[in-house]
Amino acid sequence: MKKVLIATFVATFLFWSCDTDNLESQIPQEEQQRVDLGVDPGELDRMAENTTGRQCHSMNVLSRQLQENPGMLQRMQNIESHTRVFEKKPDGVGNGNGGGEDPDPDPDTLGTITIPVYVHVLYSTSQENISSSQINSQIAVLNNDFRKSNSDANQVPSEFAGLAADSEVEFVLAGVTRKVSPNTSWGTNDAMKYAFNGGVDVITPETHLNIWVCNIGGGILGYAQFPGGSASTDGVVISPQYFGSQGYVSAPFDKGRTATHEVGHYLNLRHIWGDGRCKRDDFVSDTPSSDGPNYGCPSYPTVNCRTNDMTMNYMDYTDDACMYMFSEGQKIRMRALFGAGGVRESMLN
Numbered sequence: 001m002k003k004v005l006i007a008t009f010v011a012t013f014l015f016w017s018c019d020t021d022n023l024e025s026q027i028p029q030e031e032q033q034r035v036d037l038g039v040d041p042g043e044l045d046r047m048a049e050n051t052t053g054r055q056c057h058s059m060n061v062l063s064r065q066l067q068e069n070p071g072m073l074q075r076m077q078n079i080e081s082h083t084r085v086f087e088k089k090p091d092g093v094g095n096g097n098g099g100g101e102d103p104d105p106d107p108d109t110l111g112t113i114t115i116p117v118y119v120h121v122l123y124s125t126s127q128e129n130i131s132s133s134q135i136n137s138q139i140a141v142l143n144n145d146f147r148k149s150n151s152d153a154n155q156v157p158s159e160f161a162g163l164a165a166d167s168e169v170e171f172v173l174a175g176v177t178r179k180v181s182p183n184t185s186w187g188t189n190d191a192m193k194y195a196f197n198g199g200v201d202v203i204t205p206e207t208h209l210n211i212w213v214c215n216i217g218g219g220i221l222g223y224a225q226f227p228g229g230s231a232s233t234d235g236v237v238i239s240p241q242y243f244g245s246q247g248y249v250s251a252p253f254d255k256g257r258t259a260t261h262e263v264g265h266y267l268n269l270r271h272i273w274g275d276g277r278c279k280r281d282d283f284v285s286d287t288p289s290s291d292g293p294n295y296g297c298p299s300y301p302t303v304n305c306r307t308n309d310m311t312m313n314y315m316d317y318t319d320d321a322c323m324y325m326f327s328e329g330q331k332i333r334m335r336a337l338f339g340a341g342g343v344r345e346s347m348l349n
């Protein structure tokens with residue numbers, strides 16, 4: 001069964017690879033390298049064995065969406081090619097000074113990126129109808145974490161301190177919708193994103209981050225849709241007890257880091273271990289290889305694949321109190337989406 005699935009995947013992938021579109025034709029041939037952006041089904045099985053630590057279902061949802069949406073893999077491939085160009089030349093216009101090799105990519109000139117956020121609260125109990133102050137606490141956590149103004153940033157061990165990034169991405173609450181529902185758990189099939197299912201339709205995803213706060217069920221904290229997915233389901237879903245840092249929140253996921261992690265996916269970050277064993281990549285050069293997720297609150301150093309894991313990275317599976325950094329490489333990968341021709345460029349005013 002598995003071999004058949006893989007063969008089908010490869011055949012379909014090759015078929016799509018023959019397609020080209022405008023974005024790809026603008027990208028130099030050497031940048032159109034093919035990387036495996038798909039989901040390893042064995043990894044999903046491995047992740048399913050964890051039932052107590054952090055559970056993010058973004059990769060499960062990606063797997064489903066890739067099967068349902070025939071154009072998505074090609075769009076993701078185009079985004080990946082665009083990202084590779086941006087990582088070398090962030091403005092897409094060359095490196096400026098002329099002579100000499102520049103070992104570091106120039107910082108981009110995008111400045112501070114401000115993302116307006118709609119929060120959709122879907123509730124079946126009064127507790128799930130979270131307060132405005134709980135919502136505001138989440139926006140504050142996002143701003144602190146993405147601007148490296150989080151109070152625990154000083155806990156990053158010296159090995160990684162030079163890599164801890166101020167992503168220069170900020171968030172501002174644009175509006176809140178609230179809707180009562182008989183649904184006590186919504187699952188991960190995007191039902192909450194459609195009014196005809198009792199949910200709330202996405203609002204202007206080309207310019208706004210949409211976050212649905214509703215009970216997912218199954219111990220799942222949240223999930224995000226990766227760039228390249230359908231506009232009608234673009235955004236992040238988080239269960240109310242893991243949203244924000246005050247009010248109806250549940251330890252050890254009560255410091256708002258689930259949203260930081262999921263918005264990381266929304267901005268094209270993969271899990272820090274690359275969703276596979278040592279050789280599988282998260283497409284970020286400055287994050288160490290890892291054999292799998294870390295749970296709870298690991299001590300430093302935690303060695304995997306002969307290097308120390310960056311367990312304090314927001315894209316690992318550690319508890320909220322034990323994750324407190326994005327890396328410089330992750331910052332560039334996220335900001336690539338907003339560069340010229342990037343898939344989230346329209347979010348810039």
Ligand SMILES: [Zn+2]
Nearest residue numbers: 056058261271
């Ligand atoms: Zn995740």
